[in-house]
Amino acid sequence: DGGITQSPKYLFRKEGQNVTLSCEQNLNHDAMYWYRQDPGQGLRLIYYSQIVNDFQKGDIAEGYSVSREKKESFPLTVTSAQKNPTAFYLCASSMQYQETQYFGPGTRLLVL
Amino acid sequence: SQQGEEDPQALSIQEGENATMNCSYKTSINNLQWYRQNSGRGLVHLILIRSNEREKHSGRLRVTLDTSKKSSSLLITASRAADTASYFCATDEGYGTDSWGKLQFGAGTQVVVTP
Numbered sequence: 001d002g003g004i005t006q007s008p009k010y011l012f013r014k015e016g017q018n019v020t021l022s023c024e025q026n027l028n029h030d031a032m033y034w035y036r037q038d039p040g041q042g043l044r045l046i047y048y049s050q051i052v053n054d055f056q057k058g059d060i061a062e063g064y065s066v067s068r069e070k071k072e073s074f075p076l077t078v079t080s081a082q083k084n085p086t087a088f089y090l091c092a093s094s095m096q097y098q099e100t101q102y103f104g105p106g107t108r109l110l111v112l
Numbered sequence: 113s114q115q116g117e118e119d120p121q122a123l124s125i126q127e128g129e130n131a132t133m134n135c136s137y138k139t140s141i142n143n144l145q146w147y148r149q150n151s152g153r154g155l156v157h158l159i160l161i162r163s164n165e166r167e168k169h170s171g172r173l174r175v176t177l178d179t180s181k182k183s184s185s186l187l188i189t190a191s192r193a194a195d196t197a198s199y200f201c202a203t204d205e206g207y208g209t210d211s212w213g214k215l216q217f218g219a220g221t222q223v224v225v226t227p
Contacts, residue, residue, distance in 0.1 A: 033215075035217075040219065040220075042219045043200070044217075045214055045215070048214065090155065092154075092155075099143055099160060099215075100157050101157065103147075105153060105154045106152070108152075
């Protein structure tokens with residue numbers, strides 16, 4: 001089965017805690033993306049990576065960090081510096097130079 | 113920043129009716145895409161239309177693009193209850209620009225189709 005998986009489905013964060021959201025794809029896609037979605041709003045780009053070992057900040061990167069050590073994996077860490085982390089987080093991937101993005105099922109992050 | 117803005121924000125129709133939603137954007141684009149999101153799920157790509165195309169069809173979907181007005185429309189014909197979802201437009205400024213690899217999404221149109 002080819003696709004993008006995200007885990008966990010729900011994640012709870014305590015004050016001052018860093019948490020990491022997993023994103024894995026077996027589509028052999030070069031590019032991967034992280035988006036944040038707040039209720040009733042569209043998606044906002046947090047970080048993206050067009051190739052292994054390289055990534056770029058999106059529109060709302062503050063309080064987040066990523067790594068891209070393997071082509072298949074693009075984990076997102078929500079740091080304690082992100083003061084309003086409650087949101088739905090979506091990971092996506094695409095072939096390089098192709099525009100269509102394929103999305104994972106999402107992780108809902110809640111603050112305790 | 114959001115590039116696309118969908119209109120209306122919400123749409124309620126009965127099965128069998130057509131649903132039309134619009135998207136306006138601000139800057140020049142390479143292509144415009146429409147995605148569907150069922151409640152609490154990821155997005156599913158529906159259709160991509162390039163800046164040099166005016167109309168595109170896929171099954172019951174019809175997309176138009178008017179680059180002079182910086183707007184696009186998505187028409188769903190003969191709607192079904194399963195079409196209930198949020199629909200988003202996303203714009204891509206294209207390879208070679210500062211925004212390459214970045215899609216700009218609108219806030220979406222929430223469509224409810226009642227049996």
